[in-house]
Amino acid sequence: xxxxxxxxxxxxxxxxxxxxVKDATFDVHPNAITAFLGENGAGKTTVLKLLLGFLxxxxxxxxxAAERVGYVPERPAFFPWLRGDQIxxxxxxxxxxxxxxxxxxVESNCRRIAFDLSLLxxxxxxxxxxxxxxxxYLQNLLVHPDLLIIDEPFSALDPVSIKSVRELFRxxxxxxxxxxxxxxxxxxxxxxxxxxxxxxxxxxxxxxTLVGQPDLESLFFHYSGTALLAL
Amino acid sequence: xxxxxxxxxxxxxxxxxxxxxxVNGLVLSGFxxxxxxxxxxxxxxxxxxxFLYLCPFLSLFFAQDMMNxxxxxxxxxxxxxxxxxxxxxxxxxxxxxxxxxxxxxxVLFSGFALYGLAGGQFEALILGxxxxxxxxxxxxxxxxxxxxxxxxxxxxxxxxxxGQVLLFVALLFTASQRTGLAERLTASSFPGIGAKLEFLAVxxxxxxxxxxxRSWWSVLGLGVMTAFFFSLQVWKIKSLELRRR
Numbered sequence: 001x002x003x004x005x006x007x008x009x010x011x012x013x014x015x016x017x018x019x020x021v022k023d024a025t026f027d028v029h030p031n032a033i034t035a036f037l038g039e040n041g042a043g044k045t046t047v048l049k050l051l052l053g054f055l056x057x058x059x060x061x062x063x064x065a066a067e068r069v070g071y072v073p074e075r076p077a078f079f080p081w082l083r084g085d086q087i088x089x090x091x092x093x094x095x096x097x098x099x100x101x102x103x104x105x106v107e108s109n110c111r112r113i114a115f116d117l118s119l120l121x122x123x124x125x126x127x128x129x130x131x132x133x134x135x136x137y138l139q140n141l142l143v144h145p146d147l148l149i150i151d152e153p154f155s156a157l158d159p160v161s162i163k164s165v166r167e168l169f170r171x172x173x174x175x176x177x178x179x180x181x182x183x184x185x186x187x188x189x190x191x192x193x194x195x196x197x198x199x200x201x202x203x204x205x206x207x208x209t210l211v212g213q214p215d216l217e218s219l220f221f222h223y224s225g226t227a228l229l230a231l
Numbered sequence: 232x233x234x235x236x237x238x239x240x241x242x243x244x245x246x247x248x249x250x251x252x253x254v255n256g257l258v259l260s261g262f263x264x265x266x267x268x269x270x271x272x273x274x275x276x277x278x279x280x281x282f283l284y285l286c287p288f289l290s291l292f293f294a295q296d297m298m299n300x301x302x303x304x305x306x307x308x309x310x311x312x313x314x315x316x317x318x319x320x321x322x323x324x325x326x327x328x329x330x331x332x333x334x335x336x337x338v339l340f341s342g343f344a345l346y347g348l349a350g351g352q353f354e355a356l357i358l359g360x361x362x363x364x365x366x367x368x369x370x371x372x373x374x375x376x377x378x379x380x381x382x383x384x385x386x387x388x389x390x391x392x393x394g395q396v397l398l399f400v401a402l403l404f405t406a407s408q409r410t411g412l413a414e415r416l417t418a419s420s421f422p423g424i425g426a427k428l429e430f431l432a433v434x435x436x437x438x439x440x441x442x443x444x445r446s447w448w449s450v451l452g453l454g455v456m457t458a459f460f461f462s463l464q465v466w467k468i469k470s471l472e473l474r475r476r
Contacts, residue, residue, distance in 0.1 A: 015474070053315035054308055054473040069313050077305035079244055081251035090243045094236055094311060140310050 004065070005030045005147055005178045006051065011060035013046055020046040022202040023060065028147065028180055033173050035189040036182040037220050038199035044182045045074070047199065048149055051180075066178070068095070070145030074152040075129070076136035084120035084127075084135055091142045102142060109141045112171075114164045129156040137165065147178045154188050166192050190216040198223040237316045241323035249293055249331055254385065258292045259335070266339075276352060279343045283360045284442055286339065290332030290368035294375035295385035297324060302380075307473055321468045325461070329372045333365060363445050367438040370453055373460035380467050394436045419444050431456070 006028040013021040021043045028034055038044045049055040051062060052071050078087060092102030110117045115134045119127060124135055133156045140148060153169075154162050169179055169192045183189050198206040198220060206223040213219055249255055262285065270278035298321060301307055307317040340361055347353035371391075378387035406413040412429060421427045421444075431452040434441050441453050 049308075049473065052308075052313045054313075054317070056472060070310050071308070071313050073305070073308050075305070077308070079248070079301075079306050081248050082244070086243075086247065090240055091311070093243070094240045143310050145310075 002029050004028070006062065006064045006066065006180075008047075008051065008062040009060055011047065011050055011057050011062060013043075013050060013055060014058055020202055021050065021057075024199070024202070024204050025060075026197050026204050026207050028178050029195065030146070030178045031173060031176050032195050033169055033179040033181065033193045034195040034197060035186075035193040035216060036180055036197050036199070037186065037189075037216075037224070038182075039224060040184075042199045042224075043202040044199055045151060046202075048151055048180075048182055052149060064147070066146035068143055068145045068147075070140035070143050070148040072133070072136045072140055072148070072150040072153065074155055076132050078124040078132070078135075080123065080125045082124065083122060084124050087124060087135075087139060088120065088142060091139050095143050097142065105142060106138065109138055112141075112164060112168055113137050114161050130158060130161065133157060134161060137168070141168075145177065147180065148172065149180045149182075151182050152185075153181050153183055154185050155183075162188065186217045186220055196220075200224050237312070237319035238323055240311050241320045242327055244320070245324050245327040245331075249328070252295070254295065255292060259289065262286075262289065275343075275346065275350070279347060279352075279357070282339060282343060283357065283364055284439055286336045286364050287332075287367035287371055287439060287442075289335055290329060291371035291375055291388055291391065293328045293332050294372045294379070295388040296383075297328065297376045297379035297387070299379050299381065299383050302471070302473065303383075305473075317473065318468050318471060321471070322465065325372055325376050325464065328376075329369055332368045332372065336365070336368065359445055360442050363442045363450060366450065366453055366457065367441060370438045370457040370460070373457045373464065377460045377463050377467070380464075391436075398433065398436045416440065416444070421446075427452075 004027045008024055008026050011021055011024040012019070024043075024047055036044055036047070046055065048071075050057050051064070052069065082090075088102065088106055089099070092099065097105070106120075107117065109115075113134050115131065115138055119131060119135075124132060127135060153165060157165060166188070169181075172179060173194075181189060181193065193210060193216065195209050196207065196216060196219060197204060200223070206219070210216065210219075265285075266278045266282055269281050301321075307320070311317075312320055344353060344357070347357075375387050375391060378390060381387075382390060402413045402416070412433065415421055415426060415430070416433075421430050427448055430440075430444070430449060434449065434453055435456055438453055441449050
């Protein structure tokens with residue numbers, strides 16, 4: 001039986017009359033990259049926010065064996081009065097890293113994700129969207145998360161950065177970490193993911209491993225019930 | 232799910248915010264200039280009294296833009312705050328803002344007190360006024376923090392200042408009445424429960440008057456109101472969700 005890092009059981013969340021998530025039950029495993037797929041408004045971000053504790057479920061529960069959970073939002077936002085180096089310094093301190101360790105890690109991580117080190121002396125709010133996204137990766141890497149949850153992992157990134165980030169995901173998986181990637185870019189997810197969860201109308205309609213399955217795109221269209229149009 | 236400690240994060244972020252806000256620097260500089268001017272042009276005693284009555288405003292200005300902007304801008308959806316730790320951060324902000332106001336006030340008070348003691352111009356009465364001033368500062372943080380759930384940027388502070396201006400105008404209008412509130416405030420006479428409640432209602436808008444009128448019931452009343460607004464904040468924060476940007 002496989003080890004489960006995160007287990008969600010019958011999670012439900014309602015916003016007024018809208019039932020955003022209904023009885024969502026799924027597992028996330030270590031040493032795996034899981035694609036979390038769904039159409040716009042299917043409830044992906046709500047599920048992620050429930051797992052991260054930003055929202056409280058109306059019913060259901062989840063257990064998480066990960067000691068540290070990281071999060072890269074789709075559009076990261078940062079305190080406008082803080083510079084990049086100050087945020088990283090605060091992150092290192094909060095997660096028990098010495099200044100020297102943090103400096104070393106930041107330098108090597110900047111190279112890994114093609115982030116310009118000289119930007120750290122500026123306020124993060126002044127970065128381009130792509131650099132804000134990369135900065136969010138940089139901050140999360142400093143945390144050493146056992147589970148990294150990423151909303152639209154490739155949004156706003158240039159092709160070079162997308163390639164670097166894909167490599168980063170593979171490295172993290174090789175180190176036993178779990179990644180949960182929520183995205184619409186199925187072709188990109190297909191290159192790195194080995195498991196999938198599909199959500200439709202707030203319900204988890206499929207979950208499993210990609211081994212022995214057709215391509216992720218076909219799985220998505222099959223389970224989401226969306227017909228492929230022949231143009 | 233454990234992770235980073237929210238207290239050092241809260242301290243770091245709040246400290247940086249207070250230092251980077253230009254209005255805080257302007258208010259502090261203006262306050263020091265005013266005290267200096269009063270000392271040079273009039274006397275040490277007048278400057279000290281102005282300090283005692285006005286020092287709570289430092290806490291009020293430090294408490295601008297406490298909650299709403301951070302909640303709605305999405306900055307709390309950060310790895311710092313996963314597992315609901317944004318609640319601990321928001322609660323700790325109150326303590327750090329109050330401590331910042333108190334810290335600066337204490338430094339200035341120490342300077343005045345030492346000078347006053349050296350020149351024999353220090354009375355025990357001043358300690359009571361200073362303690363009341365600290366309570367007023369806490370009240371400002373509690374109320375401004377609560378208002379900042381509903382008002383963006385520094386409008387929580389502006390609304391409180393506007394309320395004080397309106398109250399002042401209202402007091403001017405009642406000044407002609409011999410039985411009016413202004414008369415009672417001047418005479419420091421509040422016979423009966425009705426007059427006391429009226430005073431507490433006024434001190435809810437302009438709490439600095441408690442520094443002058445430090446009867447046990449006025450201090451207790453302001454303390455209860457402070458606790459009430461802090462409790463409202465705790466309730467709001469505990470039920471808070473980061474819904475949308």
